[in-house]
Amino acid sequence: MELEEYVQARGRALLGLAWLLTGNHHAAEDLTQATLTKALSRWHLVSAAADPDAYIRRICVNLHLSWVRRLASRERPTADRPDEVATSTAEFDAVGHRDELGRALSRLRPRTRAALVLRYYADLDDQAIADLLGVKRATVRSLIHRGLHDLRALVPEGSHES
Template sequence: MRGPEHDESFVRFVRECGPQLYRVAYLLTGQTATAEDLYQAALTRSYVAWRRVREQDAYRYVRRVLVNLHTDWWRAPRTWRERTVSAPPERAGLDDPAAAVVHRDQIGRALQRLTRRERAAVVLRYFADLSEHDTAQELGVSVGTVKSTTARALAKLRLSPDLTEPSEEELSGHA
């Protein structure tokens, strides 16, 4: 039975951890609409199990749900469809400086060039700051797989044309 305490606890958690969980969803998917769907699905599943979750590390639990749903979605993409709505959702945080927007876009494009497993490993290791062992547990693979997957992903990111520094000519507008 759910009551006000259950709801308040969940709302407080989403206020505190929601933005970071959404960023994980976005980094995993690279698409705003898909990230929103993934984030909402993870929150929905977690809300249903919230009585159990509260006793555990809630952020870790919900992040695990997020990663598992992402894995399920790319294994069976035809079962997940976008839903149309009558009006676009309200957007927060659109006052970011242009350079930050460009930089985030470059990172997003570079991450999209990775395989889904590589992208998940990089996001969990470096954005969520998980250890190799915790990343392996989240992904359901061995620590060795995390190490090799992460090494391959980082090598690809180092060579990514999306992450190269602009030349002096490009910066001055003479390119």
């Protein structure tokens, strides 16, 4: 498989993973582009891997965590976001709940957020997440447990119901 074929088949999923990691559409596009650029330079290894998706997810997560560490000392994003336009009350509520969840996710530590995204978006098991993050399986379970606990505290019960 060539990189172009991979992007056609899996590009949207990679962008979705990047968005969940960054919480920002523009940053997600940048992360996706950087991931694919890095994958291109190693394409002979990626295409020969037993699971190219896992290889590319690892590049994406590692780049994201690297960016977060680097930006943590320089950049302070604000919580202000432009309102999204909704056409019905149900859509408006759904946008509000997604926005609330996005804000809550953005308040988690980067590794905790990455563990939750890899579990609930990428549908990976503990061992796959541990391999991607370079930690033990027990650490993954701990990150997910604490992350869910923190999310429950940040998103009050009942606020997700319509």
